[in-house]
Amino acid sequence: MLRAISRLRSPLQSLSHSHLPALWSTSLKLLPTPPPPPPPPLLRTPWAAPFSSSRKRKGGGEEREESKEEEDAVPGVFIFGRDPQRPPRLFVVQPRLRPDSVLDSKLSEALNLAKSLEEHREGFFQEDFASKEVPPHTVVQNPAGRSAKAHADTYFGPGTVDNIKIHLKAIESEDLVDAVFVNAILSGIQQRNLEVAWEKPVLDRVGLIIEIFNAHAETKEAKLQSELAALMYKRSRLVRVRGPHGRLTFGMSGEAEVVSGRGRGSGGRGFISGAGETELQLQRRRIQERRNQLLAQIEEVRRTRAVQRSARRRHGGSDGRGLATVAVVGYTNAGKSTLVSALSSSDLYRDDRLFATVDPRLRSVILPSGKKALLSDTVGFISDLPVQLVEAFHATLEEVVEADLLVHVLDSSAPNIHEQRSSVLVVLRQIGVSQEKIENMIEVWNKIDLLNKNDETDAQGEILVECREENADKEESEALKEEEYTQMQEAREEEALPEAHNISASNQSSGLHLNEDASCSESSLMHEGLESDESLQIKCYSKLEPKFSARIEYEAAKSVETSAITGTGLRELLSLIDEKLNDGKTALKRSYEPFDRKWRPSYNIETSKAAEL
Numbered sequence: 001m002l003r004a005i006s007r008l009r010s011p012l013q014s015l016s017h018s019h020l021p022a023l024w025s026t027s028l029k030l031l032p033t034p035p036p037p038p039p040p041p042l043l044r045t046p047w048a049a050p051f052s053s054s055r056k057r058k059g060g061g062e063e064r065e066e067s068k069e070e071e072d073a074v075p076g077v078f079i080f081g082r083d084p085q086r087p088p089r090l091f092v093v094q095p096r097l098r099p100d101s102v103l104d105s106k107l108s109e110a111l112n113l114a115k116s117l118e119e120h121r122e123g124f125f126q127e128d129f130a131s132k133e134v135p136p137h138t139v140v141q142n143p144a145g146r147s148a149k150a151h152a153d154t155y156f157g158p159g160t161v162d163n164i165k166i167h168l169k170a171i172e173s174e175d176l177v178d179a180v181f182v183n184a185i186l187s188g189i190q191q192r193n194l195e196v197a198w199e200k201p202v203l204d205r206v207g208l209i210i211e212i213f214n215a216h217a218e219t220k221e222a223k224l225q226s227e228l229a230a231l232m233y234k235r236s237r238l239v240r241v242r243g244p245h246g247r248l249t250f251g252m253s254g255e256a257e258v259v260s261g262r263g264r265g266s267g268g269r270g271f272i273s274g275a276g277e278t279e280l281q282l283q284r285r286r287i288q289e290r291r292n293q294l295l296a297q298i299e300e301v302r303r304t305r306a307v308q309r310s311a312r313r314r315h316g317g318s319d320g321r322g323l324a325t326v327a328v329v330g331y332t333n334a335g336k337s338t339l340v341s342a343l344s345s346s347d348l349y350r351d352d353r354l355f356a357t358v359d360p361r362l363r364s365v366i367l368p369s370g371k372k373a374l375l376s377d378t379v380g381f382i383s384d385l386p387v388q389l390v391e392a393f394h395a396t397l398e399e400v401v402e403a404d405l406l407v408h409v410l411d412s413s414a415p416n417i418h419e420q421r422s423s424v425l426v427v428l429r430q431i432g433v434s435q436e437k438i439e440n441m442i443e444v445w446n447k448i449d450l451l452n453k454n455d456e457t458d459a460q461g462e463i464l465v466e467c468r469e470e471n472a473d474k475e476e477s478e479a480l481k482e483e484e485y486t487q488m489q490e491a492r493e494e495e496a497l498p499e500a501h502n503i504s505a506s507n508q509s510s511g512l513h514l515n516e517d518a519s520c521s522e523s524s525l526m527h528e529g530l531e532s533d534e535s536l537q538i539k540c541y542s543k544l545e546p547k548f549s550a551r552i553e554y555e556a557a558k559s560v561e562t563s564a565i566t567g568t569g570l571r572e573l574l575s576l577i578d579e580k581l582n583d584g585k586t587a588l589k590r591s592y593e594p595f596d597r598k599w600r601p602s603y604n605i606e607t608s609k610a611a612e613l
């Protein structure tokens with residue numbers, strides 16, 4: 001065991017152990033000469049020790065004995081230098097989006113992401129999510145909007161950078177901020193320049209999501225995969241930084257170390273200087289070495305999973321015959337774990353934190369026909385899910401690809417339910433789920449109790465404006481929609497956009513009524529990466545009438561409404577699963593050989609756009 005742990009600590013990581021104290025330093029230091037490997041007091045060991053025995057799970061007190069092997073302290077890599085003993089305090093910067101409803105949902109997601117970054121302590125998070133304070137935040141001009149362009153050097157314009165600096169200075173005295181979270185995807189250079197300007201570590205959306213995965217991973221499998229994702233993220237961000245004495249080096253943004261910018265191999269002068277490996281090459285090589293180690297271990301995990309899957313498919317059932325697996329997928333926080341727990345009378349960890357589940361779990365369930373099936377609870381998805389995570393988590397995501405049936409859980413109370421749905425479809429396609437499986441997927445509209453509650457509250461006149469608008473008078477709303485739709489059609493005809501016309505017509509005939517709001521500016525949609533008029537219409541519709549539109553589409557899809565809390569619709573869902581598993585469409589293709597093809601997600605922009613529709 002000790003040998004296994006020591007094998008995990010590459011020279012690269014040993015370096016990190018001794019260079020973590022300052023906020024600015026990161027755990028993954030990329031120095032030319034490794035210091036002697038010290039005991040790792042600063043990485044995850046402080047909380048790793050209690051993990052080795054048993055842990056209590058929140059929400060029911062199920063004691064779970066984990067094997068020591070599984071809970072091995074895989075050291076992990078921090079994206080930014082932080083104290084693992086306490087959750088970091090992040091200042092959230094949200095670029096403005098239009099319409100306001102989109103901005104609200106994005107900001108709320110950003111704040112939840114910022115609140116979610118916290119390590120477990122003996123199986124628990126220290127603070128209850130609901131009682132956590134809302135992080136300080138600001139909404140700033142969006143450089144990706146129509147009028148302005150993202151600045152190559154600092155992403156935001158100089159005025160915005162200065163404004164944020166003033167905000168930071170204002171709260172500096174209270175020592176409230178450890179790092180700044182920008183809810184956008186930044187390049188390494190932009191991140192580095194913003195750190196210099198704000199004198200704080202900066203995390204972008206990708207970095208924060210990977211860091212949350214790192215913090216929440218418990219099993220060895222999840223830890224290995226999150227470390228790999230973090231490493232890949234760091235590798236893509238090796239930028240030349242200036243050390244404290246003004247010398248240049250390569251490293252993660254925020255690291256300021258003194259190393260030669262020249263080659264280090266020969267150490268000679270004149271024409272032979274610079275021969276050998278440059279600092280950048282050296283650091284890339286170290287990352288590569290660690291990556292290879294991680295990949296080898298993940299490959300082992302993957303093979304074990306494939307063998308187990310194969311065995312389950314062959315004779316996992318109580319009657320000695322195959323056992324079907326149903327993968328429960330969906331946007332993070334949609335209620336997947338709660339639903340799996342409710343269906344299987346088990347007690348999986350559930351929490352309002354985003355990415356509460358990083359370690360996949362299987363639970364068995366008896367279907368109405370008496371047959372047994374396995375429900376697989378897995379990681380949630382999110383819009384702009386980092387590519388590094390998708391790649392690193394392929395051992396886990398293969399469970400989804402290989403499942404016999406997919407159940408897509410949607411949070412019916414989410415204001416941006418349509419966008420969430422699209423994001424999940426994009427990821428499913430990215431990871432290689434077949435079109436056939438996607439078409440056969442069951443869509444579950446979960447948290448229906450919250451919608452019903454909203455309806456009741458509305459009747460009492462105490463509901464939020466958004467909900468009031470949504471539920472006020474459906475007929476009137478329908479009439480308005482028709483009117484707006486006709487106007488839109490006319491406008492489009494005038495603009496001679498035959499494709500859009502056709503699309504609208506086809507959607508209308510299938511029972512979907514499109515709506516376009518004047519406030520749904522093209523610039524905001526362009527920011528979403530949408531170009532066609534078709535996307536524009538559908539996006540506008542989904543964003544401006546989120547719950548209503550989702551309900552229409554939901555009805556069209558003939559899926560099921562549930563509440564994992566009250567138990568509404570669970571029986572119906574089980575019957576639907578039973579039916580799907582028994583019909584001819586659900587191809588229970590029993591490949592008895594362990595899964596062995598080289599897995600690579602396809603990052604096809606066309607596919608992504610298709611999924612958006």
Ligand SMILES: Nc1nc2c(ncn2[C@@H]2O[C@H](COP(=O)(O)OP(=O)(O)OP(=O)(O)O)[C@@H](O)[C@H]2O)c(=O)[nH]1
Pocket residue numbers: 330331332333334335336337338339349350351352353354355356357358379380381446447448449450562563564565566
């Ligand atoms: N009111 C209500 N709350 C629910 C329902 N289902 C889940 N929740 C709550 O929603 C929150 C998220 O639930 P989880 O089951 O952790 O969601 P998840 O999809 O597994 O989330 P991740 O693992 O983070 O991706 C928890 O606080 C649950 O109690 C429901 O049907 N109704």
Ligand SMILES: [Mg+2]
Pocket residue numbers: 336337338349350356357377378
């Ligand atoms: Mg979960």
